[in-house]
Amino acid sequence: MSEITLTFPDGAKRSVRKGITGKELAESIAKSLAKRAVAMVVDGRLADLADPITADAAVKIVSRTDPEALELIRHDAAHVMAEAVQALWPGTQVTIGPVIENGFFYDFAKAEPFHPDDLAKIEAKMHEIIARNAPFTKEFWSREQAKDFFRKKGELFKIELVDAIPEGEDLKIYKQGEWLDLCRGPHMTSTGHIGKAFKLTKFAGSYWRGDHNNAQLQRIYGTAWATEQELTAYLRQIEEAEKRDHRKLGREMDLFHFQEEGPGTVFWHANGWTIFQEIVGYMRRRLKGDYREVNAPQLLDKSLWETSGHWGWFRENMFMAQSAGEDTEDERVFAIKPMNCPGHIQIFKHGLRSYRELPLRMSEFGIVHRYEPSGALHGLMRVRAFTQDDAHVFCTPEQMAEECLKINDLILSTYADFGFDGEMTVKLSTRPEQRVGSDEAWDHAERIMSDVLKQIEARSHNQKIRTAINPGEGAFYGPKFEYVLRDAIGRDWQCGTTQVDFNLPERFDAFYIAADGSKTTPVMIHRAICGSMERFLGILLENYAGHLPLWLAPVQAVVCTIVSDADAYAGTVLAALQQAGLRAQIDLRNEKINLKVREHSLTKTPVILVVGKREAEEGKVSMRRLGGQDQRVMPLAEAVAALAEEALPPDLKRAGARARLAP
């Protein structure tokens, strides 16, 4: 009998009989290990404990509490959920049930919709199945055997799945007691290892194979963890995220609202608009010098959008406008702009351009309207009318790489200024199936951009910038970079984008006079940093949980009196704050200081300046910061100076520091 050599995580090597199973191996090492063992990792791949090991390998026995077991717990839970559903509603077809971040789901085909109360019923049944602790066993079936079985059971989707498994690949059936499922595995040794730390969280509609032309299925989501503590921690984290919901904060901080007549369009209140304008102001300062800001029309004749290709590609997502007059003879059809680029090309084309003007960087805080599907709308994050911090760089092919890098620096430094200093991902999206332009042009653009991506990676000294490729996800007119930032609670948001476009300038016959006197088509780079200002503001709100840094807070400080004797002095304090450029308010109401502090804290005002008799006599203020319990009493002038300094936007703070350093 031949032997093989296994290497263990601690580096120890051991000769064993070829074909030894993980279970036997664990038993040979220690009884206690065998008892704990639920699976194994062979050469980096999770495998069933019952699998034979047939060659030299690095082996780790996995016990339930190992991190590797978590995905097994979740996957096993998905199987148990499927069994539970079929037990409760015979005739329900099962489809697929994968592990996802933090949990799992399973998609079912069932005529009657699930009811909210069903989740508890399914959970109860799952606990029963888990308590039975039936072993997971694996069998290899032939295609015919499997299809025959599923046909008899009425599992039409499973038959499709069998057919989709490539010829020559094993077809695995996992049994847990009576119930079985087609599955790629692996699984733990028995259902009992799933434990009790799971919860079904929600259900939803989904489509078979993710295609909306296919049958609609019903999906149930669950979360599962190794321990109850982890489950509770996870559920608490969800609650935390809900507290940060920008729609809730928007109401509490009186920033904006939505109403029925304007689905997907924002009513900005004074507070919200102050933040909005502060962000725009920051962006304008960052663009100064390099970019020229323009403004193109909101409404343009349909023909222009036919030329640009939008009417053909995105008509379903565009708003159209006409004269509303009943007896007007003007029947021209206009489109409300869904993008700024066609307008910018018109500006570029107006007059003769020379190569000496390139790169020509044209920016606009343009409001665009897109008819988003109703189901996609979501607070500020997905709206039908939004402001882009948009720009188009017209340049020569030679200038392209440098422009992309310049934009990269601008984007990354902007995110840092807004407090996103964690991990960041830059993704290169390459040619999609549906596209315009020659393959040569795509080859060229993708080559340049992957070079740029490598340079971006090389520039990331702090290791926080990760790069990736998104095959087939590019725009129809060219490849693009997508900038994904990570917020304070670990969620990723795609905001910035840099898109190379060799299609639009050609469609509009845009050209410049090259050095040799010939007419040459420029390359156009679309870029946005915040993307949608509305959405970016929403992300900021959730990132900071409403506790905005002073420079972004709509009301930066509020002066609160304790007794009416301090009213006059409070007025002096307010005037001093406003004089220093701070957005300040005053609260002279005949209310207890406790109430005032509570109310201004609930609206997330960063600074509360309390003044009573003592402060009025001494010319001081008692400063309390949002979220803090304590307060500092200090001279008025000192407080105003400190706040004014803190309230400077980060770019101006840098400029101030430079100015002070200068001779």
Add this chain to the structure above:
RNA sequence: GCCGCAGUAGCUCAGGGGUAGAGCAACGCAUUCGUAAUGCGUGGGUCGGGGGUUCAAAUCCCUCCUGCGGCACCA
């Protein structure tokens, strides 16, 4: 757009065929108080819109709108 759920006072929510409710907020009065809710009182609603069933509809049925959770979409 698709599946499910929901829409009652400014906000959070109760009421499920028989005269619309609570807390907070608002308003009025009293209270001048030292860092997250002072007390008492008063007003407030076509129960998302439209249609139907019924002697009678917030409540049951149909339809549309909007929102929420997913799916699909996201130039």
